[in-house]
Amino acid sequence: MTSGRMELVCPAGTPATLRAAVQAGADAVYCGFRDETNARNFPGLNFSAAELAEGVRYAHDHGSKVMVAINTFARVNDVDLWKKAADTAAECGANAIIAADIAVLDHVAKNHGPTRLHLSVQAAAATPEAIGFYASRFGVRRVVLPRVLSVQEITALNRLIDVETEAFVFGGLCVMIEGRCYLSSYATGKSPNLNGVCSPPEMVTYDDEANSTVARLSGFTIDRYEPGEPVGYPTLCKGRFTASGKTSYLFEDPVSLNAGGMIAGLKAAGVTALKIEGRQRGRGYVTEVVRAFRKAVDAVEQGGDAIEIDRILAGQSEGARQTAGAYNKKWR
Amino acid sequence: MVTENTEPRLAAVVRHLFPAFAGLPLGPLLTLSLRSLAGRQPRLFDRLGEHRTACYFIDPIDLAFAFAVVPDGERSIVRVVRKNEAAASSVLIRGPILTLLSVLDGTLDGDALFFSRIISISGRTEAVLALRNTIEDAELRPADLLGLRGALARLADTGILGALSVMRQMADRNSRRKAPEA
Numbered sequence: 001m002t003s004g005r006m007e008l009v010c011p012a013g014t015p016a017t018l019r020a021a022v023q024a025g026a027d028a029v030y031c032g033f034r035d036e037t038n039a040r041n042f043p044g045l046n047f048s049a050a051e052l053a054e055g056v057r058y059a060h061d062h063g064s065k066v067m068v069a070i071n072t073f074a075r076v077n078d079v080d081l082w083k084k085a086a087d088t089a090a091e092c093g094a095n096a097i098i099a100a101d102i103a104v105l106d107h108v109a110k111n112h113g114p115t116r117l118h119l120s121v122q123a124a125a126a127t128p129e130a131i132g133f134y135a136s137r138f139g140v141r142r143v144v145l146p147r148v149l150s151v152q153e154i155t156a157l158n159r160l161i162d163v164e165t166e167a168f169v170f171g172g173l174c175v176m177i178e179g180r181c182y183l184s185s186y187a188t189g190k191s192p193n194l195n196g197v198c199s200p201p202e203m204v205t206y207d208d209e210a211n212s213t214v215a216r217l218s219g220f221t222i223d224r225y226e227p228g229e230p231v232g233y234p235t236l237c238k239g240r241f242t243a244s245g246k247t248s249y250l251f252e253d254p255v256s257l258n259a260g261g262m263i264a265g266l267k268a269a270g271v272t273a274l275k276i277e278g279r280q281r282g283r284g285y286v287t288e289v290v291r292a293f294r295k296a297v298d299a300v301e302q303g304g305d306a307i308e309i310d311r312i313l314a315g316q317s318e319g320a321r322q323t324a325g326a327y328n329k330k331w332r
Numbered sequence: 333m334v335t336e337n338t339e340p341r342l343a344a345v346v347r348h349l350f351p352a353f354a355g356l357p358l359g360p361l362l363t364l365s366l367r368s369l370a371g372r373q374p375r376l377f378d379r380l381g382e383h384r385t386a387c388y389f390i391d392p393i394d395l396a397f398a399f400a401v402v403p404d405g406e407r408s409i410v411r412v413v414r415k416n417e418a419a420a421s422s423v424l425i426r427g428p429i430l431t432l433l434s435v436l437d438g439t440l441d442g443d444a445l446f447f448s449r450i451i452s453i454s455g456r457t458e459a460v461l462a463l464r465n466t467i468e469d470a471e472l473r474p475a476d477l478l479g480l481r482g483a484l485a486r487l488a489d490t491g492i493l494g495a496l497s498v499m500r501q502m503a504d505r506n507s508r509r510k511a512p513e514a
Contacts, residue, residue, distance in 0.1 A: 016469045044469075202457070208454070283471075285443075
């Protein structure tokens, strides 16, 4: 069981959102540079070096930490962009670098000792052996856990490792084992793991056709919406397809993770930090979610019961169906 | 799930105050305003990247005219255009004027409005995303667009945002009256 107070790690896609997250009670904020070194490489999003330096100053002045995600995989013979990103993050005073690629981990370990290294969820390290390797070889201090483990498995894992663990509690879910998705690459030639973009927006279209709106990715029809039906951003994993004459969400229902009810369980499992997904989300959304989770985490730390936690988080539905994901998996 | 769109729209009386010709002076005024903003906050437009030269066709559905906006920093252009002039634009954004203004001042979340189809978007999705993220980070207040500072800025922000809030409430009430029984 973790002895200290659990840390709330919150997303920031822009400097304004970083400030909003800090004001809403984030213990730490994670963000990335405006290039393909981070897994949220979308137009208009992310930080320049100057913005990161300012953001770090702001966060530190308000008692929060900043973690920089340099968590995509570097291209063969082209690692310099990733190394430079790590150098810049360290120069800006980031508290931690979140990385997955061994070349990036190696570079940070050799050149930026005082900066903490966190293993990105993209590395998909879910066994004591894998985590032990990253910890002993590169001095990784924290592992962001893949969203495939149950609370029981996290408990068992934490007993066998001596690095901190961070668990996602809210936001979008990914159907594939983290860092192993080829769907977007197949359709568009770009992937979240290499270029930082799943469903790159330049290949997304919404077309009004025959009394419906059709969402396409690189020409592939991902979904078709009736008039008035809420639309979604087209990702292949959450598309509606027809197979064997039946139309359904073939790979994954468009549900969001909400493990708010499991905060106490995750604390008991030895988790050090709770992570909110959503660097692509606006500051209004981030403020609301962070504020609610701040209250919930504080209530858990003070021994609040499950009913109180549920009440605090009742409004956090994102307007979509929710799941506790693998934390509560019943099929094993 | 199919939902009924009851997003507030301008009351008819307000719409009549803005016939097509009434929008014409807005073009040069908004152009000046954007260029002046770019002079004061050049970094704000950097976030648009290559999309700063895109033409955004913004169509408030409850006004008689639309806007063609090229947000290219100190070379920005805003033109008041007819509703049928969208063809040459990179992006078309359509929605009630009060809702569009609420996205601009950060009162409402553009993503949620799009996904619930209160505003509609077509054209280059990447340019829309760049604009959305730029607006999100800009934290614009009316005084920023008017180039005001100090007490005058606070007065303008309070007055304009207060007036918008009242108009939204009036429009909300109007929409609720017209909404069908659930």
